[in-house]
Amino acid sequence: MTPKRGNHRVRSPKTKRTETPRYGADGRRVHGRRGRDNRAPCGLAWHRERPCDPGMYSWSGVRSGRRLNVVHIVTNAHQSRTAGIWANTEVEVIEYGELQDVARPIGSKRVSLRAALRETGGRIEARHKPSKPLADGYRGSDHLSLIERGGEAYGHTPFIRSFRCVAIHFDDALLAEACGTANGAELFHSRLMFENKPIWAITDRLALECVTPRFGQRLCCESLIGLLAVELARLGTPAPRQPCKGGLAPFRLRRILDYIEANLGDNIAITELAALAEVSLPHFMRAFRTSTGEAPLRFIMQRRVTRATRLLVETSTPLSKIAHECGFADQAHMTTCFRRIAGNTPARIRRERT
Structure with a gap:
């Protein structure tokens, strides 16, 4: 029993708990209770990148008051993919599941256009570098990104539950015809995270035609792809000025x-x-x-x-x-x-x- 002194109890001195140090294969000391060998370095928490490679792990935690995140560059994170080729132009409709701290290359050997069709439980954005966000870009959920031939770009998200997009890889001959020049593909330069309602509406219709085969699908898809090529060619060209009422002389x-x-x-x-x-x-x-x-x-x-x-x-x-x-x-x-x-x-x- 604990002895009493006056109105206060006198606590008996506790025996200091000792633990035999353990060392890992690399010679470093391993801290923690027995049986917890699979621990992240310095008390950081492991978590699995579920939509990616099942064997891929990343670590994140708090060290010196700072949260540490590792961005993974993956190439096979999609859950489903529907593709078709019309007018020598490849169209991909891609569905992604849950993603976290992932950057995926979205460049192509051709001039390509990517349109976000649906974002659920988060946001995804295009970047020129995996770890460097754009300083100024369109923040809506219907954003577009035009990537030049052989250009470098990445789709990054800190976290998103599901994401649906369409990617169109244009034929060089089609772009040359749309621009009216022999080297039309060289006139297209990367432009990430911009807004254009008419172009987005065309990509949305093209994605619908791609995933729901019906009669007349080839003719409809070729027409939509040609219209997209013309709209992109006119994107940086001002419309011709027409005389209008109320303007300057x-x-x-x-x-x-x-x-x-x-x-x-x-x-x-x-x-x-x-x-x-x-x-x-x-x-x-x-x-x-x-x-x-x-x-x-x-x-x-x-x-x-x-x-x-x-x-x-x-x-x-x-x-x-x-x-x-x-x-x-x-x-x-x-x-x-x-x-x-x-x-x-x-x-x-x-x-x-x-």
């Missing part, structure tokens, strides 16, 4: 466009453009959008991106100097505008063209 519009091109390297104020057109500022904003299809500021930014792209391809001028010559605040501002408008970065564009 042709001579005033030409005066404004010439002024913008001549002063892209300077700060262009909208009030200056309105005064040059000899109309009020609100009327100028409405009329300019009606005539060009874009707001004045966005139109100016698109012209700056176009000029900077030409300098990136044709010259070896440093990026900071190109940003200054094209009217951007600095190199970081130019990179942000390129991601929003061109879906790519200046450094990557220069690296791809050299």
